[in-house]
Amino acid sequence: MAGSLVTLCVVVAASFAVAAAGWSSGTATFYGGVDGSGTMGGACGYDNLYNAGYGVNNAALSPTLFNDGASCGQCYTIMCDTSRPGGQYCKVGITITITATNLCPSNYALPNGGWCGPGRPHFDMSQPAWENIGIYSGGVIPVLYQQVKCWRRGGVRFSIAGSNYFLLVNIQNLAGSGSVGAAWVKGDKTGWIQMSRNWGANWQALSRLVGQGLSFAVLSTGGQYIQFLNVVPGWWQFGQAFTSYQNFDY
Known part of the structure; x- marks a missing residue:
């Protein structure tokens, strides 16, 4: 008992x-x-x-x-x-x-x-x-x-899809909070362009960016903001993915 x-x-x-x-x-x-x-x-x-x-x-x-x-x-x-x-x-x-x-x-x-x-x-x-x-x-x-908190190996990864007038980017491998709260893209010939969630982890920009090197800025849902400068070279093609050297803490 x-x-x-x-x-x-x-x-x-x-x-x-x-x-x-x-x-x-x-x-x-x-x-x-x-x-x-x-x-x-x-x-x-x-x-x-x-x-x-x-x-x-x-x-x-x-x-x-x-x-x-x-x-x-x-x-x-x-x-x-x-x-x-x-x-x-x-x-x-x-x-x-x-x-x-x-x-x-x-x-x-x-x-x-x-x-x-x-x-x-x-x-x-x-x-x-x-x-x-x-x-x-x-x-x-x-x-x-x-x-x-998420722990990841390597940096944030950007997988590119879309068409000549439509960029669709799947943002992957985030550490910290693990998820994207907001995102921006910048071409060699543009300023920063606000992206919007298309579906899932896919973020879109209704802009012609083919042939330009790309930089991204991401705000995690944990509130951390990182710029991934020149992470995608100008010779990129749809269907390719590029990994940065940076990742999130929160």
Whole structure:
């Protein structure tokens, strides 16, 4: 009896500690196969997630977390929550940090839009990432999560698409907050041009910039502003990507 009481007190104390540390409650499923290959691409536009700097530890976010693409690139630490129904499928005491790379859309063929329905904080994680914290046979687990600082190798990466009169840039591999709050582009023959979010992590400028070397300025959602001067040479072509030597701290 005394042993059971001590165990109960430890669990309650741990729950209070987690709540105080700023963790939030959600749920998690998995997709993409045992090697995570099915998670490549997605609603952030990163295409090959290894090239973009993110790898297999990624997740699709429900609309309430995805925020119309504003959360693309953000990092979340996730642990399974043994205190809630489904907790028997938890791997206890393990956390995994993932990058938001895709959208898990609501499925209105299911009640309330399914796991990714409106108002539900849900992570549809790559299978390899999910299996760090959950037992495969469970399929869906309750989780605790919090947004954390991103750590990246190398600099911010700019992947170029568009047409002669339309520049579309996918901004990748951000450290710090992980996501873009605002962006600007400057050609050799122009001043700074304000860009706007097209979709996901793709930012657009309705300007003719072909044949000009390009500089970018990025404001992270953490509030840090960096100019990436002359990061793209004048001989660039659509479909190419260029990596800078700078990255964010917050």
